[in-house]
Each structure stands twice: as C-alpha cells, then as structure tokens.
Amino acid sequence: MSRKAEFESGLDKFNRISNVSNTVFHIIFILLALVCLVPVVVVLSISLSSEDSIRHTGYHILPTALSAxxxxxxxxxxxxxxxxxxxxxxxxxxxxxxxxxxxxxxxxxxxxxxxxxxxxxxxxxxxxxxxxxxxxxxxxxxxxxxxxxxxxxxxxxxxxxxxxxxxxxxxxxxxxxxxxxxxxxxxxxxxxxxxxxxxxxxxxxxxxxxxxxxxxxxxxxxxxxxxxxxxxxxxxxxxxxxxxxxxxxxxxxxxxxxxxxxxxxxxxxxxxxxxxxxxxxxxxxxxxxxxxxxxxxxxxxxxxxxxxx
Incomplete structure (x- = not known):
C-alpha cells in the first residue's frame, strides 16, 4: 500500500472516530441542557396550573388545567x-x-x-x-x-x-x-x-x-x-x-x-x-x-x- 493510500486510510479512520466522538459529546450536552431546562419548564407549568389540578394530579411538565x-x-x-x-x-x-x-x-x-x-x-x-x-x-x-x-x-x-x-x-x-x-x-x-x-x-x-x-x-x-x-x-x-x-x-x-x-x-x-x-x-x-x-x-x-x- 502506498503512502498516499495509508494516509487516506488513516484520515478516514480519524474522521470516523471524530464523528463518533462529536455525536457522543452532542448527546451528553443535550442531556445536560435538558437537566437544566426541564426543571424550569416544570416550574413554569406549575405556575400556569390551577390549584385544584395541582392538588389532585400533582406536578406535570405540561399543565393539565391552564390558569393564570x-x-x-x-x-x-x-x-x-x-x-x-x-x-x-x-x-x-x-x-x-x-x-x-x-x-x-x-x-x-x-x-x-x-x-x-x-x-x-x-x-x-x-x-x-x-x-x-x-x-x-x-x-x-x-x-x-x-x-x-x-x-x-x-x-x-x-x-x-x-x-x-x-x-x-x-x-x-x-x-x-x-x-x-x-x-x-x-x-x-x-x-x-x-x-x-x-x-x-x-x-x-x-x-x-x-x-x-x-x-x-x-x-x-x-x-x-x-x-x-x-x-x-x-x-x-x-x-x-x-x-x-x-x-x-x-x-x-x-x-x-x-x-x-x-x-x-x-x-x-x-x-x-x-x-x-x-x-x-x-x-x-x-x-x-x-x-x-x-x-x-x-x-x-x-x-x-x-x-x-
């Protein structure tokens, strides 16, 4: 195998590893973002829920009964x-x-x-x-x-x-x-x-x-x-x-x-x-x-x- 072919093979391998690493990091950061975002969404949902719905059904990501x-x-x-x-x-x-x-x-x-x-x-x-x-x-x-x-x-x-x-x-x-x-x-x-x-x-x-x-x-x-x-x-x-x-x-x-x-x-x-x-x-x-x-x-x-x- 020529040096050029070896170089291209190594470059392809590096790109595959890099793509896998980027995908893993993207998933990790998306999960971390959700960990930070979900509590805020829940708090907002509770603030927009009626007191009766909170009392009977508890907390939800989406309000079961909208109320201001x-x-x-x-x-x-x-x-x-x-x-x-x-x-x-x-x-x-x-x-x-x-x-x-x-x-x-x-x-x-x-x-x-x-x-x-x-x-x-x-x-x-x-x-x-x-x-x-x-x-x-x-x-x-x-x-x-x-x-x-x-x-x-x-x-x-x-x-x-x-x-x-x-x-x-x-x-x-x-x-x-x-x-x-x-x-x-x-x-x-x-x-x-x-x-x-x-x-x-x-x-x-x-x-x-x-x-x-x-x-x-x-x-x-x-x-x-x-x-x-x-x-x-x-x-x-x-x-x-x-x-x-x-x-x-x-x-x-x-x-x-x-x-x-x-x-x-x-x-x-x-x-x-x-x-x-x-x-x-x-x-x-x-x-x-x-x-x-x-x-x-x-x-x-x-x-x-x-x-x-």
Missing part, C-alpha cells in the same frame, strides 16, 4: 411585590458596581510585579479560598461590630468581594495588560489612579463583564443574607420573599392582609403552590433575559482569566 390565577394574585399584591423587587434591584445594582470597583482595583494592585506588598496581599486573598472564619464570627462582625443588621448594607457588603473573583482579575491583568503600556503612562507622568481608571479599565471590558455577571447572579439569587440579618419585612428581597413562601405557605397572606381582605378568606382562596412557582419565574426571567447580552464578554473574560497563568 397565580399571576393575577401576585399582581394584586402590588405593594409587597414592588417593595421586594425594588430591594432586589437596588441591592443588585449597587452591589455589582461596588463589587466591580473593589475586586478589579484589588486584582490590579496584586498583579503589579513591582508592588512591595504583593506577596502578603496575595496570601491574604488566597487564604479565605481555603479557610474561613465561620458563620458565627462573620455574623458577629457584621451584626455587632459593623451594625449592619436590618440595613440594606447587610445584603451588599458581605458579598461585594470574593477571593475567586480577585484571582481572576489578577490573572487577567497580569497576562493581558502589557507592562510597557503601564510604564509608558508612568513616564508621561500619569498616577497609578489615572492609569487604572483611564487605561486599564477601558481595555478590560471582558473582565468587567465576567465579574459583573458573577456578582449580579450572586446578589440577585441571594436569600441567605436576608435570613441572617433582616427582620424587617420592608427590606425583604424577592428571593427572601420566595424563601419565606417556601417555608411558610401563609407568608404572602400575612403580608397581604393589610389590603383589606380577611386573613381566613385570603388563605382559603390564594393559589399557594402556583404562587410560589410564579414568584420563582419572576425571579428567573430578568437574569435569563440579560445573560445573552453579556455572553460574549463573559466567555472571553473567563477564558483569559482561567487559562493563562
């Missing part, structure tokens, strides 16, 4: 939902902006090879990724020492900076920003603050989008900080409200009793299961709608920050 009672009920509780939505939006926006500023500035500082305290600060950032002080100590500091209990800052500050995000920023700046660019700016008399704001951040949009998306998801989906630090129901976020609904089916009725409807009547008529799932859908939709706009920057920033060392 849950969404009508939520719309009637405009005061409660609007307060929770306002808190969620406020915490997400302020926390994301503050977190981006703190995380990128810290990552930039420890990425500079001529900074004398780089080693010490790197260890200070790295150690919390392996060890942490525990829930009791953090609660004591945030509640007693800082006085954050029952304030909106209790929902923002504990999540503003993550060691993982700082390490991503450090790796991105060290592997992507040329030292010559910073040195030329220093020769021109620019301060480090001016370099960071005027040069580094404008060319770090993939990184900012990645960290911003991490922080946005973290703040928008968080309910644990509310459970720890918030007793005032006026400071409940949508996620805290959903958690309250999951643990107490009468929570919404108690909050809505001020609307002039008797508590007993409201508990008897409210769509409990479907209302829970409707709130979950309301929480998921903003993030699901925003993600496609950040996807390009997110993938680029995460790849550069994770692969290059």
């Amino acid at each position: 009672d849950a969404y009508h009920f939520i719309m009637k509780q405009g005061t409660m939902i609007s307060k929770a939505l306002g808190i969620s939006v406020l915490v997400t926006v302020v926390g994301t902006v503050l977190g981006i500023l703190l995380t990128t500035s810290m990552g930039y500082v420890i990425s500079r090879p001529n900074y004398k305290l780089k080693g010490l600060l790197t260890w200070i950032v790295f150690i919390p990724m392996v060890f942490n002080g525990g829930l009791v100590s953090s609660y004591y500091i945030n509640s007693n020492l800082l006085g954050l209990k029952d304030t909106v800052w209790a929902l923002i500050l504990p999540l503003a900076v993550s060691s993982f995000n700082v390490i991503i920023c450090k790796t991105f700046f060290r592997s992507t920003i040329p030292d010559g660019l910073i040195e030329s700016a220093e020769i021109d008399g620019a301060s480090q603050f001016r370099i960071f704001w005027g040069i580094i951040l404008p060319i770090s949009l993939p990184l900012i989008a990645t960290i911003g998306l991490f922080l946005c998801f973290s703040y928008w989906n968080d309910w644990f900080q509310s459970m720890l630090y918030i007793n005032d129901q006026n400071l409940y976020s949508l996620q805290a409200l959903l958690n309250s609904l999951m643990s107490n089916v009468d929570a919404m009725a108690k909050n809505a009793s001020s609307m002039g409807i008797s508590y007993a009547t409201l508990v008897a008529t409210m769509p409990k299961e479907s209302a829970r799932m409707a709130v979950a859908i309301i929480i998921v939709l903003p993030v699901a709608a925003a993600y496609p706009f950040f996807q390009k920057y997110f993938i680029s920033g995460l790849t550069v920050g994770a692969v290059k060392g």
Whole structure:
C-alpha cells in the first residue's frame, strides 16, 4: 500500500472516530441542557396550573388545567411585590458596581510585579479560598461590630468581594495588560489612579463583564443574607420573599392582609403552590433575559482569566 493510500486510510479512520466522538459529546450536552431546562419548564407549568389540578394530579411538565390565577394574585399584591423587587434591584445594582470597583482595583494592585506588598496581599486573598472564619464570627462582625443588621448594607457588603473573583482579575491583568503600556503612562507622568481608571479599565471590558455577571447572579439569587440579618419585612428581597413562601405557605397572606381582605378568606382562596412557582419565574426571567447580552464578554473574560497563568 502506498503512502498516499495509508494516509487516506488513516484520515478516514480519524474522521470516523471524530464523528463518533462529536455525536457522543452532542448527546451528553443535550442531556445536560435538558437537566437544566426541564426543571424550569416544570416550574413554569406549575405556575400556569390551577390549584385544584395541582392538588389532585400533582406536578406535570405540561399543565393539565391552564390558569393564570397565580399571576393575577401576585399582581394584586402590588405593594409587597414592588417593595421586594425594588430591594432586589437596588441591592443588585449597587452591589455589582461596588463589587466591580473593589475586586478589579484589588486584582490590579496584586498583579503589579513591582508592588512591595504583593506577596502578603496575595496570601491574604488566597487564604479565605481555603479557610474561613465561620458563620458565627462573620455574623458577629457584621451584626455587632459593623451594625449592619436590618440595613440594606447587610445584603451588599458581605458579598461585594470574593477571593475567586480577585484571582481572576489578577490573572487577567497580569497576562493581558502589557507592562510597557503601564510604564509608558508612568513616564508621561500619569498616577497609578489615572492609569487604572483611564487605561486599564477601558481595555478590560471582558473582565468587567465576567465579574459583573458573577456578582449580579450572586446578589440577585441571594436569600441567605436576608435570613441572617433582616427582620424587617420592608427590606425583604424577592428571593427572601420566595424563601419565606417556601417555608411558610401563609407568608404572602400575612403580608397581604393589610389590603383589606380577611386573613381566613385570603388563605382559603390564594393559589399557594402556583404562587410560589410564579414568584420563582419572576425571579428567573430578568437574569435569563440579560445573560445573552453579556455572553460574549463573559466567555472571553473567563477564558483569559482561567487559562493563562
């Protein structure tokens, strides 16, 4: 057999193996996508089902009896939902902006090879990724020492900076920003603050989008900080409200009793299961709608920050 024939035979064999591998990977990713998608479809189906059908037939991928009672009920509780939505939006926006500023500035500082305290600060950032002080100590500091209990800052500050995000920023700046660019700016008399704001951040949009998306998801989906630090129901976020609904089916009725409807009547008529799932859908939709706009920057920033060392 000639070399050309051997080469073509080997190429055909490689193509067959490659096609089989691609098919296997396609099947795996389709199954993973279904694992992520099916629960959302089920939640949407429950939110659009009547309470009687849920009570008699249980949960289904497709509703057995369509009903928008849950969404009508939520719309009637405009005061409660609007307060929770306002808190969620406020915490997400302020926390994301503050977190981006703190995380990128810290990552930039420890990425500079001529900074004398780089080693010490790197260890200070790295150690919390392996060890942490525990829930009791953090609660004591945030509640007693800082006085954050029952304030909106209790929902923002504990999540503003993550060691993982700082390490991503450090790796991105060290592997992507040329030292010559910073040195030329220093020769021109620019301060480090001016370099960071005027040069580094404008060319770090993939990184900012990645960290911003991490922080946005973290703040928008968080309910644990509310459970720890918030007793005032006026400071409940949508996620805290959903958690309250999951643990107490009468929570919404108690909050809505001020609307002039008797508590007993409201508990008897409210769509409990479907209302829970409707709130979950309301929480998921903003993030699901925003993600496609950040996807390009997110993938680029995460790849550069994770692969290059």
